[in-house]
Amino acid sequence: MDLQVLRSFQAVAAGVTVTEAASAARVTQPALSRALGRLEDEVGAELFQRVGRVLRLTPAGRVFKEYADTVLDAYDRGRRAVAEVVDPDTGVVSLAFLHTLGTWLVPKLVTGFRQEHPGVRFELHQHEENGLVQHLLSATADLVITSKDPGHPLIAWRRLLVEPLLLAVPAQHRLARHDRVRLAEVADEPFILLKSGYGLRGVTEALCREAGFVPQAGFEGDDVQTLRGLVAAGLGVSLIPGAPDGAATPDYPIRYLEITDVEGARDIGVAWLSGRTLPPASRRFIDHALRTTAGQGTPAASSTGPEPPRSGRAAPGPQA
CATH class of the missing domain: 3.40.190.10 (Periplasmic binding protein-like II)
Known part of the structure; x- marks a missing residue:
């Protein structure tokens, strides 16, 4: 079995067309189609089925892809390891x-x-x-x-x-003059949160539960800079990893406050x-x-x- 054919199989399985995969492998499209056909003969099952103009994996193809991925990954890691031993x-x-x-x-x-x-x-x-x-x-x-x-x-x-988590509040917030606050003091305010699945979202929800409340999601974003910007705009508060300092800046008029009723930190x-x-x-x-x-x-x-x-x-x- 040719490793290049396995790589082409992997590419087509990921949605690349046979023509594109053939170009990447520097062979003609008919030659690659024949090679994929021989691969199916070796495996003993149809690996692709045509849906419109594209090829989709069959159930057998999905099973085979898991093993093909493992083979190619092991080969690539082996080459890397040898190269690193040499240099x-x-x-x-x-x-x-x-x-x-x-x-x-x-x-x-x-x-x-x-x-x-x-x-x-x-x-x-x-x-x-x-x-x-x-x-x-x-x-x-x-x-x-x-x-x-x-x-x-x-x-x-x-x-x-262990990274500290600080409560970010707008510069004009009622708590902005404080250095340290209880998280429970903002239980009724909207929280600017990362979307579900992000680690910081889970940590924020857990700390709020520990403080005795469930945070109200005022907005859900994809990155911390967005959280900072929306806090600065006065749309809510947020738990944010270690800010550079506790003072407001022209771009981000925010105060970063230490929380005292729960351990504001994450591993x-x-x-x-x-x-x-x-x-x-x-x-x-x-x-x-x-x-x-x-x-x-x-x-x-x-x-x-x-x-x-x-x-x-x-x-x-x-x-x-």
Whole structure:
């Protein structure tokens, strides 16, 4: 079985036309159609059915695709691992992370790591909490940086730090002159929230329940900058990760207040598939992340968790 045919099968299964897949594989469309036909003969089942002008996977095709994805992922990881053994200062770190971490933590970690390993490339993906778990399970990312332990039996997790959550209120709000407030004091006000599925939404709802109320959703957005903008416009209040300071600015006339009746914080950690041998570059990135975040909030060294699996021949990174 030709790996290129498997890649073309994978592309067509994802919605690419046979003509486009043939062009990417640098073969003619009839040649690729014959190759896909031979693949069906080898598998012993029809993998595609035509719906209008496009090909759709049959039930047998959907089953086969899971195994084809696994084969191609293992082959690609094997090539990466060999390349990194030959030249340990190269490689690829495939990293997925929460949207809210893309403005501060991830850039800081990536910049510091590339200063130490300039030959390493990054494949970056942003997603909400549930999507991050799927990135690991589908092997489209080696590592994810997320806001809590996913609690999945196949996923290992290590805390990096504890990030404070502050109550953002408009600069003219009745509580804006305070530095510290009880979350229960805004129980009757509209909350500016991220959409369901985002980690910060779940943490906000849990803290509000702990404070004795269910937050009223005044607006649901996709990113923290939108939350800040709508709070500044006076449309509600919001729990927002660590603001740069507690003062209003011309662009964002907001006050950030510490909450006292519940613990306004969330865990930030790194996760990987526990049974999968990580490429050396990804393992070194975990070591770098643990070193870089040690001492921020709750030190990573105080958290418990398994040691990420190391590639057998790679030079070991520092112990966390």
